[in-house]
Amino acid sequence: MSAQIDPSFVLAALDDDPGCVGVLAYAWEQAQQRGLPLRVVHVWTRHEAITDSDRLLTAVLYDNLPPDEAEAVERQILHDDDPARALAALSRDAALVVAAAGTLGETVKRLAELADCPVAVVPAGTPVPAAW
Numbered sequence: 001m002s003a004q005i006d007p008s009f010v011l012a013a014l015d016d017d018p019g020c021v022g023v024l025a026y027a028w029e030q031a032q033q034r035g036l037p038l039r040v041v042h043v044w045t046r047h048e049a050i051t052d053s054d055r056l057l058t059a060v061l062y063d064n065l066p067p068d069e070a071e072a073v074e075r076q077i078l079h080d081d082d083p084a085r086a087l088a089a090l091s092r093d094a095a096l097v098v099a100a101a102g103t104l105g106e107t108v109k110r111l112a113e114l115a116d117c118p119v120a121v122v123p124a125g126t127p128v129p130a131a132w
Helices: 019-034 050-064 067-071 083-093 104-113
Strands: 010-011 038-044 073-081 094-100 119-122
Touching: 010 019, 010 083, 019 038, 019 050, 019 094, 038 050, 038 083, 050 067, 050 073, 073 083, 073 094, 083 094, 083 104, 094 104, 104 119
Parallel strands: 010 038, 010 094, 038 073, 094 119
Antiparallel strands: none
16 A cells, blocks of 8 residues: 555445445545545446446435535546456545445455555445435
């Protein structure tokens, strides 16, 4: 892990599983506490259309945040056969990466080894705060 000078965002790694709402909730809370913008990212490896990834991020944001806050969240879609490597590359400018433990399993383990910032893992089935 290399030293960070000025992290510019909190990164939420979202996937198409139910745990992504917990990831978004925790990452949004951390971004608010740190006074940093929130960036959500979806790394896809399957043969899906990029529009599917865009719909996923849009739905998660607008279903769970007030519209003005959802609009302010940075969105990024990456295609990579190695999601851990892709997320680790983004971690160079992040204060924190938040990911779900559920379907990411091995990806989260590798991300924790490769990331240039702390990685928060939200366990599958974690209750979403009542404010959500």
